[in-house]
Amino acid sequence: MKFGYDSAMIRGNISILDFKNSAGSELGPSEWLLIDQQRIDRFADATDDHQFIHVDPERAAATTFGSTIAHGFLSLSILPHLLAQILPIPEGTVMGINYGAEKVRFVQPVKVNNRVRARARIEKVNGRPGGQFMVKTRVTLEIDNSRRPALIADLLSLYVVEVPCTHARALLSD
Numbered sequence: 001m002k003f004g005y006d007s008a009m010i011r012g013n014i015s016i017l018d019f020k021n022s023a024g025s026e027l028g029p030s031e032w033l034l035i036d037q038q039r040i041d042r043f044a045d046a047t048d049d050h051q052f053i054h055v056d057p058e059r060a061a062a063t064t065f066g067s068t069i070a071h072g073f074l075s076l077s078i079l080p081h082l083l084a085q086i087l088p089i090p091e092g093t094v095m096g097i098n099y100g101a102e103k104v105r106f107v108q109p110v111k112v113n114n115r116v117r118a119r120a121r122i123e124k125v126n127g128r129p130g131g132q133f134m135v136k137t138r139v140t141l142e143i144d145n146s147r148r149p150a151l152i153a154d155l156l157s158l159y160v161v162e163v164p165c166t167h168a169r170a171l172l173s174d
Contacts, residue, residue, distance in 0.1 A: 016161065019090035019133065020125055028119035030082040032144060035070050037112050043074040069109040075150050076104060079139055082118035090133065092162045099134065099156040108148045115144040133159040
């Protein structure tokens with residue numbers, strides 16, 4: 001089964017019951033994504049974080065990293081894009097909302113021109129009133145040709161599902 005969604009339209013790819021029972025599912029990997037200097041520079045402009053280690057290749061080359069590195073929050077901010085390729089989406093989903101993070105650890109910097117991809121494990125799925133699911137997902141951002149990941153994060157997402165019948169509503173309650 002292929003997971004993920006088209007950003008122009010949310011299409012469910014798993015039943016509500018299967019989604020509710022998806023805790024423990026290992027997902028991924030996503031496709032590789034290149035983190036080039038242009039992406040790093042655009043992120044620096046968007047966040048006004050122009051520290052030389054990110055935007056000055058000459059000065060960064062003289063550091064222990066040997067090149068510019070991506071901002072940690074750039075690495076974190078690409079997770080929704082990568083997760084969209086691998087996460088299950090319950091049928092009838094109206095929207096998914098980034099609810100927060102319980103824990104984020106930046107394990108290793110992403111150097112310029114590294115490729116990254118995401119793997120995930122659904123830790124918990126809780127039904128809530130009003131056709132909602134609160135989902136905790138452990139995400140690992142891998143770096144191509146590296147034994148250590150860029151980051152590990154426990155992310156929270158809220159899915160709002162249009163529930164058309166009483167039977168389906170019963171599936172949402174724990």
